[in-house]
Amino acid sequence: DTGVSQDPRHKITKRGQNVTFRCDPISEHNRLYWYRQTLGQGPEFLTYFQNEAQLEKSRLLSDRFSAERPKGSFSTLEIQRTEQGDSAMYLCASSSLAGGLYEQFFGPGTRLTVL
Amino acid sequence: GNSVTQMEGPVTLSEEAFLTINCTYTATGYPSLFWYVQYPGEGLQLLLKATKADDKGSNKGFEATYRKETTSFHLEKGSVQVSDSAVYFCALTGNTGKLIFGQGTTLQVKP
Numbered sequence: 001d002t003g004v005s006q007d008p009r010h011k012i013t014k015r016g017q018n019v020t021f022r023c024d025p026i027s028e029h030n031r032l033y034w035y036r037q038t039l040g041q042g043p044e045f046l047t048y049f050q051n052e053a054q055l056e057k058s059r060l061l062s063d064r065f066s067a068e069r070p071k072g073s074f075s076t077l078e079i080q081r082t083e084q085g086d087s088a089m090y091l092c093a094s095s096s097l098a099g100g101l102y103e104q105f106f107g108p109g110t111r112l113t114v115l
Numbered sequence: 116g117n118s119v120t121q122m123e124g125p126v127t128l129s130e131e132a133f134l135t136i137n138c139t140y141t142a143t144g145y146p147s148l149f150w151y152v153q154y155p156g157e158g159l160q161l162l163l164k165a166t167k168a169d170d171k172g173s174n175k176g177f178e179a180t181y182r183k184e185t186t187s188f189h190l191e192k193g194s195v196q197v198s199d200s201a202v203y204f205c206a207l208t209g210n211t212g213k214l215i216f217g218q219g220t221t222l223q224v225k226p
Contacts, residue, residue, distance in 0.1 A: 042216030102212035106159040
C-alpha cells in the first residue's frame with residue numbers, strides 16, 4: 001500500500017508525559033500537513049512542511065508541540081508535558097502539486113488519550 | 116479569516132431519498148472547495164472538489180457546484196444508499212494548501 005501511514009494508531013498516556021507520533025507520506029509528495037480533530041468537530045490545521053522546511057504553524061500549536069521533517073520524507077509530531085485537552089485524533093496528510101491544486105491524502109490518524 | 120459553515124446534523128434519511136447538505140464559506144481571494152467523507156472506522160477521503168466559480172465536482176453520484184455569488188458549495192445526491200452513511204466535511208483551501216474544515220455533518224441512511 002502506498003498511502004499515507006501513521007504510527008502508532010492509538011496512544012494512551014498519563015498527563016505530563018511526552019509523546020511522539022510519526023507520519024510517512026506518499027513518497028513523491030513534497031508537502032506534509034498535520035491536523036488535530038476532536039470529537040464532533042472538523043480537523044483543525046496545526047502545521048505544514050514543504051520538503052524539510054516548516055512553512056506555517058497555527059496559533060493552536062503551543063510551545064509544547066514541535067514537528068520536524070528532517071529529510072523531507074517522514075515527519076514527527078511531539079507533544080511535551082501532555083494535558084488532558086490534548087486528547088484528540090492527530091491526522092497527517094501529504095500532497096503534491098497536480099493540475100494547479102495541492103490535493104491532500106490523509107492517513108488513518110493517531111488517536112491520543114491523555115489520562 | 117477563512118471559515119466554513121455546514122448544516123447541523125445528524126441527517127437521517129431513508130434509502131433512495133434525496134440528500135442535500137448545505138455548506139457556505141467565507142474566504143478572501145479564490146479558494147478551492149472540497150467535500151471529504153469519513154466512513155466509520157476509516158480515514159478522511161476526498162469525495163469531490165471544485166477549483167473555480169461555477170465548477171461542478173462529482174463522484175459516486177454526489178455533486179456540488181461552486182457558487183461564488185452565494186459563497187456556497189452544497190452537497191447533493193439523488194438517491195442515497197445505506198452505504199453512504201458517514202460523516203461529511205466541507206472544506207476550503209487557499210494559496211498555502213492548508214485545509215479549513217467545517218464541523219462535519221453525520222448522515223445516517225436507514226433501509
